[in-house]
Amino acid sequence: DAKTTQPNSMESNEEEPVHLPCNHSTISGTDYIHWYRQLPSQGPEYVIHGLTSNVNNRMASLAIAEDRKSSTLILHRATLRDAAVYYCILRTIRGNTPLVFGKGTRLSVIA
Amino acid sequence: GAVVSQHPSWVICKSGTSVKIECRSLDFQATTMFWYRQFPKQSLMLMATSNEGSKATYEQGVEKDKFLINHASLTLSTLTVTSAHPEDSSFYICSAREGQGGGQPQHFGDGTRLSIL
Numbered sequence: 001d002a003k004t005t006q007p008n009s010m011e012s013n014e015e016e017p018v019h020l021p022c023n024h025s026t027i028s029g030t031d032y033i034h035w036y037r038q039l040p041s042q043g044p045e046y047v048i049h050g051l052t053s054n055v056n057n058r059m060a061s062l063a064i065a066e067d068r069k070s071s072t073l074i075l076h077r078a079t080l081r082d083a084a085v086y087y088c089i090l091r092t093i094r095g096n097t098p099l100v101f102g103k104g105t106r107l108s109v110i111a
Numbered sequence: 112g113a114v115v116s117q118h119p120s121w122v123i124c125k126s127g128t129s130v131k132i133e134c135r136s137l138d139f140q141a142t143t144m145f146w147y148r149q150f151p152k153q154s155l156m157l158m159a160t161s162n163e164g165s166k167a168t169y170e171q172g173v174e175k176d177k178f179l180i181n182h183a184s185l186t187l188s189t190l191t192v193t194s195a196h197p198e199d200s201s202f203y204i205c206s207a208r209e210g211q212g213g214g215q216p217q218h219f220g221d222g223t224r225l226s227i228l
Binding site for chain 2: 045102
């Protein structure tokens with residue numbers, strides 16, 4: 001799977017929107033963009049995924065650049081419970097390959 | 112939504128003991144499950160892919176005789192850390208996916224914290 005690049009850490013104020021960037025310049029046409037987050041002392045949690053179009057769900061929105069070389073996870077209103085490590089991972093459309101985790105972005109939320 | 116249950120949540124045991132960790136998919140069948148390990152302040156590292164009814168596929172550097180994986184049914188995979196030593200202390204996390212293909216989310220258990228004294 002192609003590699004992703006994320007900032008090591010970000011900070012946000014509570015109740016403000018958060019935009020978490022991810023670069024994936026070597027993405028192929030058959031790669032899905034997945035986002036997961038890991039709260040302290042827990043297993044990762046699925047957040048959202050997309051292929052080409054922007055996606056919305058109850059947790060977040062995913063904005064995908066037109067050339068697909070970058071994407072942004074948007075938390076519309078950060079809460080203290082959103083403090084976690086956020087992972088952007090590419091996964092090929094074919095086969096049953098596992099997710100391979102990078103270092104992710106550690107999001108801190110300030111009250 | 113899909114749930115993966117992992118048991119136990121934490122284990123403390125003496126060096127030389129073997130420890131079994133169970134991973135169950137509660138409301139879906141998983142022909143493939145994955146096992147990860149995570150050391151403090153590091154990311155998840157894939158250890159092996161567990162296939163129902165066949166042998167697990169281990170990542171490079173992971174000792175298959177040390178970390179025994181059994182995937183006896185479509186809802187249960189187990190990881191046994193044999194003759195555990197302090198360096199095996201880590202956070203072990205299992206995962207499963209409904210169906211195949213890149214568009215399927217992968218669901219994770221809450222992890223097992225293993226401490227070897």
